[in-house]
Amino acid sequence: MRRSLRAALAALVLLPATVGCSSVYYDTMEKFGFEKRDILVDRVEDGREAQTDAQEEFKDALTQFRELVAFDGGELEKQYDKVSRSYDRMQREAEEVRGRIDAIEDVGEALFDEWEDELGEYQSAELRNASARQLRETQTQYAQVVRAMNRAADKMDPVLEIYQDQVLYLKHSLNARAIAGLEDERAVIEQRVNELIAEMDAAIAEANRFIDAMQA
Structure with a gap:
């Protein structure tokens, strides 16, 4: 399904620039045979992958920081460059994670608004009630995964802030002292990174549960 969805997304590049509006975008995707539900699952998968990539980047940055703290001879400039590049990569990954979450929330809102509206179109009360129950269940599962992803994203900021301070400090004081x-900062950084990794693990697990439930 993802390969077909990717092909449809690629085809959208050929459409006029006016297809920037979300509602027009979703209408266009439906013409390709992809409902909002399909797009939501795809975007949660993308969000999960972004969380995984960011997790690895933050782990690598912690390793670089530990090596810098344990530095004993050699070229300080090279060690500083490694830490500085790690910080830049963390920033990019953090922005990617937030962008993926925004995309998930956009299609989620569109899907649930449409689903709610269509409940009024049923003639059968039994089918309407069944669909309403499914809607509530899906909304609950969706809220859990978005909440977990946002918690993990929020944990990125304290880590980025402390890394920024260290990079700025070293930039103007690059010496052994x-x-x-x-x-003194290593324990704080390690604690914050470990908390972040744990939240990301939880978000990835929630994403997996949501994807499994939606594809069942």
Whole structure:
């Protein structure tokens, strides 16, 4: 399904620029045979992948920071460059995660609004009630995955802030004494990164449950 959906997305590049509006975008995707439900699952998968990529980047950055703190001889400039590049990559991954969450929330809102409206079109009370129950269940599952992803995203900011401080400090104080001073910050950074990794693990698990439920 994802390969076909990717092909449809690629085809949208050929459409006029006016297809920037979400509602027009979703209408266009439906013409390709992809409902909002399909797009939501696809975007949750993308969000999960973004969380996984960010998780690895934050882990690598922690490794770089530990190596810098344990630095004992050699070229300080090279060690600083590694930490600085790690910070830049973390920022990019964090932006990717937030963008994926925004995309999930956009299609989620459109899907549930449409679903709610269509409940009034049923002639059968039994079918309407069954659809309403399914809607509530899906909304609950959706809320759990979005909440987990946002919690993980919120944990990124404190880590990025402390890394930014360290990079700025080292930029103007690149010497052995400055490196030694980072030891006091290592425990704080490790704690925050570990908390972030745990939240990301939880978000990835929620995404997997949601995807499985939607594809069942």
